[in-house]
Amino acid sequence: MKKRIFRFAALAVILVISPVMAYSEDDMQDMVVSEDFTEEYSEDIGEGQDDLADDEYTGLISDLSENTLFIAASDDDDDGDDGDEEETEETEETEKDPEAIESVSIDNVYFMLQSGTKPKYSAKVTHGNAAIRYEGWSDEGGNVNYSSSASYQDDDIKFTKFEKDQIYTYHLSIIAEDSDYFTETTRFWINGSAYLGTLNTAKTICTFDNIFSGRAECLHEYKTYEVEATCTTPGREYKRCTYCGDEITIKTTPETGHNYELDEDKSVEATCTRAGKEVYVCGNDNCGNIYEKLIPALGHHLVYDVDDPATDTTEGTYTVKCNRDDGACGYQEKSWTIFPYKKIKLLKEKYPYTGSAIIPSFRVVDSIGKTVDPKFYTVVCFHNKNIGTATLHLTFSGRYSGKMKKTFQIVKGRQTITVKSASITVPKADVKKKTIRVSLGAKAKTKLTYKSKSKKIKVNKKGVVTVKKGTKKGTYTITITAKESKNWKKATKKIKIKVK
């Protein structure tokens, strides 16, 4: 009862001091005329508090000049934020008169216009005896979104998300509490900045209709993602905006390529006559790519398998077989005859002595006159260096067996005499003055002797020629002889000495 009286008194004061104030349309929406309203109240304002004690209303104002009625929120309409019980309890104890609010601070207003998101309403009154009535946004096309359903008009078109590039305007409305009221000197702080609001006539509501306006856009909030490279696709580290999906590549890594490994179970081995395949499987995780390499048929690996070797008198046979995998293939051609080897045919019967061992040129022919492949025999020679009879010994193997021999002759070798020059010229002018000596420098396999026909020109045992002083012009001959020996034939060479 006491409380009601108090409130009514406060409203009366407001009415008395209230000038005509402008108010927004939004305010109009909130103005409610109660069914229980009667003129009686307005007439009795100021004096009849006691008479009104039983009335249901906590406050009632009539601004007759504006033809508008204001009714402050009743206890029944309170949504609980103010704490009904508390208020009831406390006001009984600490009843006070309505007071002018000196200042109100509203913080935590969220002005971000992140496209694609719903408006966030988080404003809080942090100072001053007032509460948030509503927050809201409107776009240029008249679409609106408000925190409180009471703020919408019937024909409002609502939007749910900020659209990119649309321009939005923020609205805020606060209401004084506990019958306190705002005045022209009340200071309003929003997020720390001072703003002027529009008061309603009763000065219980202050509305800020154009304190912030901006364009909705994506403020990009990126999260980092990583896609690992696979065998065939590159890997990528990138960030993507959680709102608009904009992507920025941070790093790429090349594809790894397949890592093929031979799968023996899936592979098929090629044989002599059938193709096979090698199957390679990529061993990288989550791939399993398969690569096949065809292996052509190997063909038979033919060998000559000797059943019976031939000798110098008997025929033999051999068979052509495939020996792949130790003959597992089983392929075999018919058997062939090996004809007996018959004789050794020497290229020459006689070979001159050389001072070194002599292996004669020869071939072995078989009974049908064909040459036997030398791979089927080995050769050893005896007495094949010095003059005399040498012997060739053959030992057969492979398609043949047995031994065979053949003799050949080593005869005396031909030797040659070498000299520095076969023709030596001595100037006549020199011979006129003195005797001239020249060395022939002859060499051979055996001992050398020298002869000169002229008495004017002599040659000694060492092959030094002496041309006597005063020898006449002309050509003189010296004969060099290499002596015959056990191994070498005799050899001669003529040297010309020219005096001119």
Ligand SMILES: [Zn+2]
């Ligand atoms: Zn974005």
Ligand SMILES: [Zn+2]
């Ligand atoms: Zn792979």
Ligand SMILES: [Zn+2]
């Ligand atoms: Zn084979």
